[in-house]
Amino acid sequence: MSGPPDHPFVTAVKPLVDAIGGELLAPHEARPDDVVLAWEGENVLAVRLPQLSESLDHILAGLERRHGMPLAELDRRTKQSVVRILEARGAFSVRHGVETVASALGVSRFTVYNYLNRENAANAANVAKGEQPLT
Known part of the structure; x- marks a missing residue:
């Protein structure tokens, strides 16, 4: 500057x-x-400001730094946590967001959708029982 x-x-x-x-x-x-x-x-x-696609790459790089390793090397539970963080940050509203995240995690698009669906189903069940949704 x-x-x-x-x-x-x-x-x-x-x-x-x-x-x-x-x-x-x-x-x-x-x-x-x-x-x-x-x-x-x-x-x-x-x-x-960065373009949205650049923002997703920046977020993924930050998560790698936070975990101290490539996201593809994380265990399944940690990858699920990463998907929850990315969903909260709007990563899946970016065009090709699921594909980009799947590639970074070393999983298929189907697996990313399963992680998302599992989280949403658990939250719906908690709300139906009068409990707080998972965060």
């Missing part, structure tokens, strides 16, 4: 921008679809 990298606002938002896979830019480098952020009335930086 060619803007003020030591500005307190830049320091504050950088972890969030990094987490979503965005890019920090100087305000004058912003394109119409970038988000220009101001601090006390002054444009300090612009954020270029």
Whole structure:
């Protein structure tokens, strides 16, 4: 970024921008679809948001870092947990999201759908019994 990298606002938002896979830019480098952020009335930086497909790749890479290994090497229970996290983050609303996740997990699309269906069935059963859904 060619803007003020030591500005307190830049320091504050950088972890969030990094987490979503965005890019920090100087305000004058912003394109119409970038988000220009101001601090006390002054444009300090612009954020270029990733495309949805790039966001999914970024989320998958973050999950690999969190687990310390490729997602394909995780055990079945942990893979199911990863699918729940990805569903909560909207990964399956992205075009080819199921295929991308299945590839990253080293499983078939059918298996990803089974993980999703199993979770949804368990939540429905808990709600029917008056219990809280699984989180």
